[in-house]
Amino acid sequence: MSEPELTPRQQRQKLFLASPSSLDDKELLTFLLSYILTEERAADTAERLFAQFGTLEAILCAGTDRLRDAGLSDAAAVLLRLILTAQSVSAASDFASLPPLTTAKETGRYLVRLFAGCDTEHLYMLLLDENLRVIDLMPVSEGNVTCVDMKARDMAARAAKRNAAYVVLAHNHPSGNTTPSDADLLSTEIMCQALSVLEIPVLEHFLVAGHAWRPLLLAMDRIPEASPADYYPPELVQHMKGCDKNRMGF
Amino acid sequence: MHHSEQVNAGHRNRMRQKFILQGSRPFLAHEILEMLLFSAVPYKDTNPLAHRLMDRFGSLQSVLEAPVNDLLTVPGMGTHTAVFLHLVNETGLRALYRPARATPRRYGDYRSLGEYLISEKEAETSAPPVRALLFNNRYDLLASVSMEAPQVTAPSFSLKELARCALRHDATLLALVTSHEGRSAFPTPEEVDITKEIQVSLKMLGITLLEHYILSGSHYIGVSRKLVNGFEDNPDLCTFFRDAPDFPEEPV
Numbered sequence: 423m424s425e426p427e428l429t430p431r432q433q434r435q436k437l438f439l440a441s442p443s444s445l446d447d448k449e450l451l452t453f454l455l456s457y458i459l460t461e462e463r464a465a466d467t468a469e470r471l472f473a474q475f476g477t478l479e480a481i482l483c484a485g486t487d488r489l490r491d492a493g494l495s496d497a498a499a500v501l502l503r504l505i506l507t508a509q510s511v512s513a514a515s516d517f518a519s520l521p522p523l524t525t526a527k528e529t530g531r532y533l534v535r536l537f538a539g540c541d542t543e544h545l546y547m548l549l550l551d552e553n554l555r556v557i558d559l560m561p562v563s564e565g566n567v568t569c570v571d572m573k574a575r576d577m578a579a580r581a582a583k584r585n586a587a588y589v590v591l592a593h594n595h596p597s598g599n600t601t602p603s604d605a606d607l608l609s610t611e612i613m614c615q616a617l618s619v620l621e622i623p624v625l626e627h628f629l630v631a632g633h634a635w636r637p638l639l640l641a642m643d644r645i646p647e648a649s650p651a652d653y654y655p656p657e658l659v660q661h662m663k664g665c666d667k668n669r670m671g672f
Numbered sequence: 673m674h675h676s677e678q679v680n681a682g683h684r685n686r687m688r689q690k691f692i693l694q695g696s697r698p699f700l701a702h703e704i705l706e707m708l709l710f711s712a713v714p715y716k717d718t719n720p721l722a723h724r725l726m727d728r729f730g731s732l733q734s735v736l737e738a739p740v741n742d743l744l745t746v747p748g749m750g751t752h753t754a755v756f757l758h759l760v761n762e763t764g765l766r767a768l769y770r771p772a773r774a775t776p777r778r779y780g781d782y783r784s785l786g787e788y789l790i791s792e793k794e795a796e797t798s799a800p801p802v803r804a805l806l807f808n809n810r811y812d813l814l815a816s817v818s819m820e821a822p823q824v825t826a827p828s829f830s831l832k833e834l835a836r837c838a839l840r841h842d843a844t845l846l847a848l849v850t851s852h853e854g855r856s857a858f859p860t861p862e863e864v865d866i867t868k869e870i871q872v873s874l875k876m877l878g879i880t881l882l883e884h885y886i887l888s889g890s891h892y893i894g895v896s897r898k899l900v901n902g903f904e905d906n907p908d909l910c911t912f913f914r915d916a917p918d919f920p921e922e923p924v
Contacts, residue, residue, distance in 0.1 A: 435755055439740065442762045450763055457711045457756055479767040483810065486692045487842070500688045501711045507696045508704055509764045512732035515701040519731050531769070538768055541809065595907060596809045603907045633768060 430465075431456050447478040454505075458497055467494065479632070482506050483539050506539030513538070514559060522554040526626060526654050529590060530635040537594040537630045545593040547577050549586035550625070554650065558584045574616040581622050588648075589617055591627040600636045602629055610638055614646075623648040637662070677715045684710050701732040712756035721748045736761040779847075780811045782883060782916035786892040789849055789885055801851045804834055806843035807882075809908070814841045824850055824870075824884070825862040831873055838879050845908060846874065848884040857888035858920075859895045867895040882912050893920065 428436065434453040437444045445453060448468050455464035474492055475481045482505050484492075489499035513536040523529040529548075536546065542564055549558040560580050562573055581589055591613060593606070610627045617624055623646040627638040639645055640654060640662050687707055690698060699707070702722045709718035728746050729735045735743075736757060743754035779785045785805075793799055800818035808814055817837050821829035838846050848870065850863070859867070863886070871881040884895040897919040 438759065438762075439755065442758075442766075447766070450759070450766065454759055454763055478763070480810075480812075482764070482767045484812075485808075488812075488814075490692075496685075496688050496692065497710070500691055500707065503691070504704065504708050505760055505764045506767065508708060508732065508736060508760060509768060511696055511699070511701050511704045512736060516731035516733045519733070534768055538764065597908050597911070598810060599907045599911045601907045601910055603910075606907075 429461065431461055448472055451478060455498065458501060485541065509535050509538040510540065517556040517559045520556050523556065524554050525652065526637050526658055530628060533592045533628050533630045533635060534633055540594055541596045543594060543596060548590040548592065549581055549584050550588040550590060552587040557586065574612055577613065578616050578620060581617060582620055586622055588625045589622055590625050592630060595629060595631045598631045600629055600631045600634050602638055606638065625649055625653065680715060680717050702726045705732055705735060708760055712753040724748065779807065779813060781911065782894060782913050785847060786885060789887060790890055790892055793887055799851060802829065803849050804837065805847045805849065806838055806841045807845040808842065809844045811845065814843055824848065824866050831870060835874065835877055839877065843879065845880050845882050847882045850886050852886050852888040855888060857886045857891045857893045859886050859893065864895055864898055868899050871896065871899065880906060880908055
């Protein structure tokens with residue numbers, strides 16, 4: 423008995439299940455869209471989106487309005503926007519089940535997911551226990567374009583109430599720019615000082631821009647003495663030393 | 673369509689419209705999952721399945737990371753839907769952690785935007801004398817709008833229209849372009865003053881004036897280069913002007 427011929431969709435599913443990396447970005451998007459569009463329309467739409475936006479990342483970050491302007495139905499635009507939203511919502515709601523963030527690299531990787539697809543500036547405070555497990559995640563503020571304002575007292579109060587051993591600050595630059603502004607550096611300074619009264623060290627302040635992140639305290643040569651051993655892998659320290667202070671990202 | 677299918681279609685539509693208008697903020701993790709499942713499970717209410725998945729795996733992240741075979745053990749899950757959830761996760765992680773070749777931004781800095789404007793001008797026969805390019809904060813060009821005035825200094829130039837237009841398009845970065853055909857690209861003192869005014873007014877609305885370009889022939893000069901003081905606190909402008917030349921001396 424001969425094997426029945428597979429449709430393009432079934433072929434993609436077979437390849438995907440064998441190894442997701444065997445589908446390139448466009449095939450992956452076509453496969454995803456084929457859940458709500460016919461095979462032919464899914465392929466056309468993926469083609470069109472890549473022509474307009476360039477990369478998978480740009481398509482998924484585009485936002486529902488721009489996707490609808492590009493001719494997508496509400497259902498398709500919402501599906502594409504939900505892909506990165508699912509990552510950021512799960513990162514924000516499931517912090518309690520995270521493994522400890524024992525190095526700056528693991529923290530940076532987690533934060534990239536937390537800020538996935540975010541198109542406004544947000545500031546988060548992560549509270550960690552002595553084993554560097556995240557015990558609380560506080561969204562401090564959402565800025566409009568370039569500024570997030572710190573609420574030092576509220577943040578210190580939360581850290582005290584939760585008995586945090588360490589604090590990690592994180593904010594994002596939706597523009598993809600990993601250069602900190604003067605306000606970023608000043609706010610880091612204010613929080614470090616406020617929390618030093620409580621003897622809670624700010625382990626790091628991460629600036630996240632798309633897939634890139636930058637540890638500001640390390641960049642400023644301001645690593646707290648109390649930081650746990652091995653938090654900064656030697657290659658990261660080396661990388662930051664070799665960087666132009668104004669251009670680095672990791 | 674059965675009555676229950678109609679009810680579900682209405683529910684789906686309401687959730688989607690809420691997401692389009694308000695983003696993810698009003699939604700809980702299981703509701704995001706419920707909405708994702710709309711694409712894999714037509715017609716049926718996906719809320720109970722979303723809850724079963726969350727109960728079984730404990731968190732949205734664990735649901736997304738679950739192997740297909742584990743997902744299949746949840747009642748109501750078929751291969752079609754299990755593969756879909758796996759695909760959603762794979763696509764998201766790929767976009768986040770394996771950034772495809774860095775694509776140079778066409779408009780991300782003073783020079784490339786200036787050169788783009790010149791090349792665009794050469795390709796077009798009748799560009800409006802004053803227009804605004806609107807960008808989101810990823811420097812994606814959202815719109816190019818004609819300002820219906822012969823000069824920015826003309827009484828018919830409307831700052832109100834410019835601001836409204838930018839806000840309507842959700843733009844956060846903006847570049848103004850003025851054409852000086854037949855004369856030098858050097859800005860007049862009035863143009864410098866009004867650029868400053870526009871910059872300050874837009875800033876109050878959370879819109880950054882990246883630059884006001886003046887084009888003449890194949891030359892361009894940015895007026896903001898003459899004004900910028902204190903832009904060091906704006907990382908967007910720092911990056912934008914990183915490799916820009918100094919403002920030229922006034923031609924004799």
